[in-house]
Amino acid sequence: GNQWGYGKEDGPSIWHKNFPVAEGDRQSPIDIIPKEAPRDPNLGPIVLNYDQCTSLNITNNGHSVVVEFDDTDDRSVIQGGPLGNPYRLKQFHFHWGGKGCHGSEHTVEGMSYASELHLVHWNAVKYKSFGQAAEAPDGLAVLGIFLDTGDDHRWLHMITDALYMVKFKASVTDFKGFNPKCLLPSSLHYWTYLGSLTTPPLHESVIWIVLKEPIIVSEKQLGKFRTLLFSGEEEDQRMRMENNFRPPQPLKGREVRSSN
Numbered sequence: 671g672n673q674w675g676y677g678k679e680d681g682p683s684i685w686h687k688n689f690p691v692a693e694g695d696r697q698s699p700i701d702i703i704p705k706e707a708p709r710d711p712n713l714g715p716i717v718l719n720y721d722q723c724t725s726l727n728i729t730n731n732g733h734s735v736v737v738e739f740d741d742t743d744d745r746s747v748i749q750g751g752p753l754g755n756p757y758r759l760k761q762f763h764f765h766w767g768g769k770g771c772h773g774s775e776h777t778v779e780g781m782s783y784a785s786e787l788h789l790v791h792w793n794a795v796k797y798k799s800f801g802q803a804a805e806a807p808d809g810l811a812v813l814g815i816f817l818d819t820g821d822d823h824r825w826l827h828m829i830t831d832a833l834y835m836v837k838f839k840a841s842v843t844d845f846k847g848f849n850p851k852c853l854l855p856s857s858l859h860y861w862t863y864l865g866s867l868t869t870p871p872l873h874e875s876v877i878w879i880v881l882k883e884p885i886i887v888s889e890k891q892l893g894k895f896r897t898l899l900f901s902g903e904e905e906d907q908r909m910r911m912e913n914n915f916r917p918p919q920p921l922k923g924r925e926v927r928s929s930n
């Protein structure tokens with residue numbers, strides 16, 4: 671299939687060859703300029719119902735580390751804010767940089783954070799499957815959370831302690847009972863805009879909700895993400911998984927709104 675990555679030969683600058691939508695009108699991520707993102711009084715708060723959440727496993731898909739959820743019912747949903755329906759949690763994953771360099775996807779006035787967490791949800795009211803939703807303009811809602819560096823995050827160790835089990839591409843291990851609520855910052859104030867997946871196939875199917883407040887994790891915890899490999903166990907070349915982020919894309923006239 672279409673092999674893509676984050677290197678010189680297969681990275682973001684050449685994705686358009688196999689995925690022409692890369693040059694589309696609603697691509698993500700973007701640079702968010704707060705003073706150009708007016709408060710919209712019609713934007714209510716986002717509501718996260720993650721209490722019955724059902725994480726299943728953690729996997730290295732060769733691009734990131736992903737925690738997958740049982741999305742066969744509405745136990746874990748996001749709703750409110752810009753969303754017309756509840757959207758069902760499918761997975762979350764991270765993007766990060768290399769040693770001492772930042773790796774968030776969205777930036778704020780040109781400033782990037784150390785890392786960015788994406789909680790991926792799909793509109794199971796309107797669409798029959800995640801795959802079908804992933805191709806629809808209102809099919810997905812991704813909650814983006816910035817990670818900044820400072821003290822240890824008290825719960826992130828539950829993820830970083832499992833990373834040695836999924837060092838290689840295509841490795842997967844059980845990861846049950848993890849509630850991502852523990853990864854939220856104290857404020858749910860957000861920016862929202864219409865965008866896309868930030869990796870191929872780059873479908874323009876995402877309602878983005880990016881939280882303004884970052885969570886704080888330590889350099890040591892972030893460093894554990896960089897022990898993951900892009901490469902599979904059988905490959906002789908070991909390529910460290912780092913800098914797995916797409917840079918900001920043209921806004922092309924889109925409006926970014928701010929919650930109150």
Ligand SMILES: C[C@@H](CNC(=O)c1ccc(S(N)(=O)=O)cc1)Cn1ccc2ccccc21
Pocket residue numbers: 788790800801802804812866867868869870871
């Ligand atoms: C959409 C693709 C898989 N890609 C994603 O699911 C995805 C999700 C979020 C982001 S980001 N970085 O923007 O948050 C990027 C990619 C293929 N695919 C199609 C159907 C399908 C079913 C299960 C799994 C993968 C599937």
Ligand SMILES: [Zn+2]
Pocket residue numbers: 763764765788868
């Ligand atoms: Zn992502």
